[in-house]
Amino acid sequence: MVNYTIDHLRELESEAIFVIREIASQFENPALLFSGGKDSIILTHLAKKAFYPAKIPFPLIHIDTGHNFPETIKFRDDLVNELGLNLIVGLVQESIDKGLVKEETGLEASRNFLQITTLLETLEVNKIDGAMGGARRDEEKARAKERFFSHRDEFGQWDPKNQRPELWNLFNGRKNYGEHFRVFPISNWTEMDVWEYIKLENIELPSLYFSHKRDCIVRDNVILAHSNFITVKENEVVQELIVRFRTCGDMPITGAIKSKASTIDDIIQEVATTRTTERGGRADDKRAETAMEDRKKQGYF
Amino acid sequence: MDKNKTELLRFTTAGSVDDGKSTLIGRLLYDSKSIFQDQLDAVERSSKSKGFDYIDLSLLTDGLKSEREQGITIDVAYRYFATPKRKFIIADTPGHIQYTRNMVTGASTANLAIILIDARKGMLEQTHRHSFIASLLGIPHALVCINKMDLVNYDRGVYNKIISDFKAFSSKLDIKDIQYVPISALNGDNVVNRSKNMPWYEGSTLLYHLENVHISSDYNQIDCRFPVQTVIRPHTKEHQDYRGFAGRIDGGIFKVGDKIKTLPSGFTSKIKSIYSHNTELNEAYIPMSVNIILEDEIDISRGDMIVRENNIPNVSQDIELLVTWMNQNPLIERKKVIIKHTTNECVAVVRELKYKININTLHRIENIDSIQLNDIARISLRTSKPLFFDSYKKNRMTGSLILIDEQTNETIGAGMIINK
Numbered sequence: 109m110v111n112y113t114i115d116h117l118r119e120l121e122s123e124a125i126f127v128i129r130e131i132a133s134q135f136e137n138p139a140l141l142f143s144g145g146k147d148s149i150i151l152t153h154l155a156k157k158a159f160y161p162a163k164i165p166f167p168l169i170h171i172d173t174g175h176n177f178p179e180t181i182k183f184r185d186d187l188v189n190e191l192g193l194n195l196i197v198g199l200v201q202e203s204i205d206k207g208l209v210k211e212e213t214g215l216e217a218s219r220n221f222l223q224i225t226t227l228l229e230t231l232e233v234n235k236i237d238g239a240m241g242g243a244r245r246d247e248e249k250a251r252a253k254e255r256f257f258s259h260r261d262e263f264g265q266w267d268p269k270n271q272r273p274e275l276w277n278l279f280n281g282r283k284n285y286g287e288h289f290r291v292f293p294i295s296n297w298t299e300m301d302v303w304e305y306i307k308l309e310n311i312e313l314p315s316l317y318f319s320h321k322r323d324c325i326v327r328d329n330v331i332l333a334h335s336n337f338i339t340v341k342e343n344e345v346v347q348e349l350i351v352r353f354r355t356c357g358d359m360p361i362t363g364a365i366k367s368k369a370s371t372i373d374d375i376i377q378e379v380a381t382t383r384t385t386e387r388g389g390r391a392d393d394k395r396a397e398t399a400m401e402d403r404k405k406q407g408y409f
Numbered sequence: 410m411d412k413n414k415t416e417l418l419r420f421t422t423a424g425s426v427d428d429g430k431s432t433l434i435g436r437l438l439y440d441s442k443s444i445f446q447d448q449l450d451a452v453e454r455s456s457k458s459k460g461f462d463y464i465d466l467s468l469l470t471d472g473l474k475s476e477r478e479q480g481i482t483i484d485v486a487y488r489y490f491a492t493p494k495r496k497f498i499i500a501d502t503p504g505h506i507q508y509t510r511n512m513v514t515g516a517s518t519a520n521l522a523i524i525l526i527d528a529r530k531g532m533l534e535q536t537h538r539h540s541f542i543a544s545l546l547g548i549p550h551a552l553v554c555i556n557k558m559d560l561v562n563y564d565r566g567v568y569n570k571i572i573s574d575f576k577a578f579s580s581k582l583d584i585k586d587i588q589y590v591p592i593s594a595l596n597g598d599n600v601v602n603r604s605k606n607m608p609w610y611e612g613s614t615l616l617y618h619l620e621n622v623h624i625s626s627d628y629n630q631i632d633c634r635f636p637v638q639t640v641i642r643p644h645t646k647e648h649q650d651y652r653g654f655a656g657r658i659d660g661g662i663f664k665v666g667d668k669i670k671t672l673p674s675g676f677t678s679k680i681k682s683i684y685s686h687n688t689e690l691n692e693a694y695i696p697m698s699v700n701i702i703l704e705d706e707i708d709i710s711r712g713d714m715i716v717r718e719n720n721i722p723n724v725s726q727d728i729e730l731l732v733t734w735m736n737q738n739p740l741i742e743r744k745k746v747i748i749k750h751t752t753n754e755c756v757a758v759v760r761e762l763k764y765k766i767n768i769n770t771l772h773r774i775e776n777i778d779s780i781q782l783n784d785i786a787r788i789s790l791r792t793s794k795p796l797f798f799d800s801y802k803k804n805r806m807t808g809s810l811i812l813i814d815e816q817t818n819e820t821i822g823a824g825m826i827i828n829k
Contacts, residue, residue, distance in 0.1 A: 112662060112694045113625040115414035116496040125698040126657045129638045133711055133752070157686040158698070161651055162643035245487045252486050271484065272820045273510055273735050275517040277657070278749045278811045282818035296498055298489045 117305050120297055124151075125158040126277065127256055127293040128240065132158075132165055134281035135238030135289065139196070139231075142168040144180035145356035146313055147242030149187070150302060151294060153311050156191060167194035169239070171227050173219040174201050175337045175358040183314040198230030218361050224407050228264040231288060238281065240291040246298045250401035256295050262286040264407035299354075300379055307372045316353045319370040324349045330363040417496050418619060421519040421548070423512050423539040424504040428525050429556045433594035434488060434501060437616070440601040443490035485515045494620040504535050509768065509783035510735040512539070513823055516546035517809070520624045522584075523615075524553045528561045528591070532574045534769045540575075541768050544582040545731065545785065545825065547805050549627040551579075551587045552618050559593040563606040581771055583802075586622070590615050628695045629804045633661030633669075634722065635715040636751035636807075641700055653684060653700030654709055659751065659806035660799070661717065663701065664692045668718040671709050672797045677718055678705040695806075712753040714797045722797045722807060728757075728790045729827050731766075731801075732780070736814065736821035739779040740788075746821070748792060750810035756793040757812075763787040787827075801825035 114122070128151075131138045140155060142148045155164045170184060188195045200219050203209050203226045212218060231239055245252045255271055257279045272280055281289055297305075306313065323334040325344045332338060334346045338360045351364035352375075369375045400408075424430030438444045488499040500515030502508065516522065522543035526536055543551055553575055561567045568591045579587055590599055591610055598604035601616045613621070641653040663669075667680045683690045684700040693699045701715060709715070716722060734740055740759060748757045765774040765786040780786045801808030812822035 111625055112628075112630055113414075113416055114697060116417035118414075119417045119696060122657060122696055122698040126638070129655055129698070133639050158655070159641060160686050161645065161648045162641050246489050252488070253484050268484075273514045273823065274820070275514055275811060275823045276806065276809045277518075278809065280749060280811060280813055280818070280820045282747070282813060284818065296487065296489070298491070298496075300491065301496070 117301060117308055120294070120301055121154065121157075121305070123277075123296065124154045124293040127279070127291065128155050128158040130279050130281070131238050131240055131291050131293075134279070137235050138166045138238040138240065139169045139234070139236045140164075140166060141227075141239050141241040142170050142184065142195075143242070143356065144170070144176065144184050144314065145242065146302060146306065146317060147244065147294065149183075149311065149313060150297075150305060151240065151242040152187065152191070153309060154293065163192055167196050167234075169196045169198065169230060169234070169236070171198045171223050171230065172200065173223055173358050174199070175219055175335075175360055177314070177316055177333070177356065177359055177362075179314045179316050180356060196230065196234055198226045200226045202226070203229065218358065220358060220361055221403065224264075224403065228407050231264070237283070237288045238291055239288065240293060242294055243292050244297050244299075244302075245295050248400045250404055254292055254295060256292055257281050258290045258292065259283065260288050260290060260407065264288070266290075266405050266407070268401065268405065300376070303372065303376050303379055307376065314356065316356055317375070319350055319352045319368050319374075321348055322351055322364070323347070324351060324364060331365065333359050333362070333364060335359045415491070415493070415495055416624065417498065418521065418622070418624060419498045419500065419519050420521040420523060420552075420619065421500045421502060421512075421515040421543070422523045422525070423502045423515070423535075423542070424525055428504070428527050428535075429594045430501070430504070430525055433523075433525065433554070433556065433592075433600070434499060436594050436597060436600050437497075437499075438488065438490050440597065441490045441492055441616075443488075485511050492616070492620060497619065504539060506535075506538065506768075507783060509538075509542070509785070510733060510823075512542050513546060513733045513735075516542055516548055517805075517823065519543075519546070519548050520627060521550040521552060521619070521622060522548045524551055526553060526555050526571055526575070528555050528557045528567055528571065531571050532578065536575075537578065537769050537771075540579065540582060540584075541771060544584050547583075547801060547825070549585050550622050550624075551584045552615065552622075553587060553589045554594075554615060555589065555591045556594055558591045558598060558604075558607065559596050563591075563598075563604070565607075565609045568610075588612070588618055588622075590618065629660040629799075630662055630694060631660075632720055632722070632799060632804065633663055633667070633715075633717040634659040634751075634799070634804065634807050635663060635701060636753070637709055637711055637713045637715065638752050639711055640709065651702070652706070653702055654715065655698070655700050656752065657698045658693050658695050660695065660804050661720075662692055662694045663715075663717075665690075669703070669715050670718045670721060671707055672714045672716060672721065672724065673795060674708065674713070676705075676707045678703040678707055680704075712751075714751065716797075722799050723828055724795045724797050725828065726792045726795050727760075728792060728796065728798070728810075728824075730788060730790065730810070730824040731827060732786055732788050732812065732825075733823045734780045734782055734784045734786070734821070735823065736819060737782055738814075738821075739781050740786075740822065741779050745815060746790075747813040747815055748790070748796075748810050749813060750796050750798065751807060753796060755796070756815075757790045760789040760791050763789070790824075798826050798828070800828055802827075 209222045209225045255274045352367040369378045486501045502512045502515035592599045599614045638656040681704045682702045744759045799807045808826045810824045
């Protein structure tokens with residue numbers, strides 16, 4: 109007898125494609141929030157499949173803190189060219205220059221929090237009413253409570269205690285003028301699913317994700333890439349390490365791990381045996397127990 | 410399609426404080442190595458700061474600040490773990506009656522429900538409630554876990570008594586497959602590993618059930634249903650005439666060459682080809698997202714449905730349904746609402762409130778004039794245009810709908826259609 113079931117990766121893929129098509133149908137002005145990280149790369153890949161042989165019918169938005177890894181920017185530009193897409197870049201530097209936000213000072217200054225203002229402004233200026241992102245529920249405890257279709261008020265705020273119930277595959281994207289939605293098509297994927305899918309579909313990734321030699325400093329047990337955006341403290345030394353990155357945020361806050369994993373198979377092996385979460389190296393999450401929930405309420409990714 | 414495929418199983422748990430639900434989930438995540446060291450460290454830190462002398466695993470699942478402050482699960486939390494055989498999605502929901510809507514939400518997509526019973530307490534009101542919700546939401550499999558067996562000296566008599574009580578009660582339910590396991594979530598008996606303390610139990614462990622329960626025949630593979638999400642027209646040189654109807658299969662097996670009918674137009678045609686991205690398929694079934702291309706040029710748009718020529722769903726503007734009310738403002742007769750059903754959307758008016766169901770006793774409460782938050786009731790609707798639907802029992806996708814408030818745009822109700 110033929111068994112009419114599909115593999116779990118194909119089921120997750122099908123669910124994500126369904127959600128992406130809902131976004132394109134339910135919103136007037138959707139966009140894909142592209143960070144250059146593996147999750148948004150996968151999301152772009154899924155969007156390509158959702159509308160093939162037509163082009164992806166919405167732009168990519170990148171919020172550029174100015175503190176990106178150069179590899180990320182190059183990858184972004186190549187991808188946009190290949191798919192023939194429109195790219196909208198929101199510059200945090202511009203928000204700073206306009207006086208909308210003030211740069212943090214001190215040795216551990218980061219532009220992570222400032223992104224919220226730039227993101228919300230970029231969405232508003234471009235009249236985006238449905239912004240999809242690659243966030244996953246397994247990443248962080250506040251994200252475990254996210255809906256696929258997540259409502260934001262006219263100030264871009266998330267109200268976690270008053271979320272719309274989400275049943276079956278019926279997604280309610282109705283909203284009043286000025287409000288918008290964040291939509292998360294790969295909500296149900298885990299880090300392992302992402303890597304297995306990258307392998308299955310042979311998806312290209314920035315070199316950062318694979319083992320390489322890099323000048324690093326170690327701060328609070330987190331390995332950070334040495335760059336112009338980071339101030340080396342007196343007791344810290346710059347050392348060359350063999351590392352790779354599990355997530356891909358700003359250079360000053362994204363922790364690397366010591367790793368010799370240089371192929372997808374190596375990485376899958378490593379993910380299967382690792383004992384810390386992928387955001388475990390993210391300094392932005394460590395500021396408080398509810399750091400993610402607090403930022404999300406204000407409009408973070 | 411793929412070699413060595415691992416299936417996805419979605420299951421739901423419901424529970425109140427102290428019945429061991431969090432401990433059970435913690436145990437499954439921990440024993441399948443799905444909890445990471447830094448998560449465990451964080452939970453340990455929080456447990457200590459609250460003055461507990463044990464690690465409170467519920468802190469893993471309760472994600473929001475307000476939940477951790479109150480020590481309760483308010484919202485549905487989704488948890489993930491995998492074994493080499495299957496990948497699991499847990500919809501972890503609160504069990505108290507005031508959170509009925511959250512239980513219903515978690516149950517809506519589940520293949521299986523875990524129903525926890527404290528061996529010391531036996532069947533409680535909440536056992537009835539959780540079982541009824543699982544039945545109402547059409548979950549095909551229930552796994553009744555008699556927990557805390559360690560606290561009743563692993564006594565076979567206690568276990569048998571609870572099973573016979575549950576069997577008596579469940580004859581009123583509509584769950585096709587019910588299995589029973591005696592466990593101790595705290596000590597791990599019969600969760601992942603077989604218990605040495607209960608040699609009298611010859612059945613499988615909880616995880617074995619989860620890994621092996623047969624789910625492929627749970628979907629309706631007879632009645633072909635394809636709600637159209639969007640039409641793909643590339644207008645490029647290579648794909649000049651490409652016109653793909655994009656959507657996800659909600660029922661049946663569509664094959665190339667099948668004679669089809671489109672609703673509401675009633676036009677007939679044949680399936681010319683089926684595509685998943687650039688791969689041409691011979692057939693497509695639940696839950697695949699595909700593009701269907703027809704032999705003839707027919708005007709089809711979002712909200713329309715492609716079905717097999719000789720097997721069409723109900724087409725009607727009069728809908729009978731059971732509704733779970735999810736909003737603070739009560740539902741009254743003649744209220745106008747927006748309906749979302751498959752990829753279709755329309756306006757509807759509430760014709761009649763028939764009766765409410767006491768979800769602890771399953772008794773009907775007649776002569777009602779409103780439906781309050783968390784109530785489950787039978788109502789009838791008149792829609793502004795015909796819907797194409799099956800009964801919820803026949804198909805959970807084409808038999809479900811949500812009600813949306815016209816003014817606030819909130820989702821205010823979940824409906825399960827009971828028309829024949």
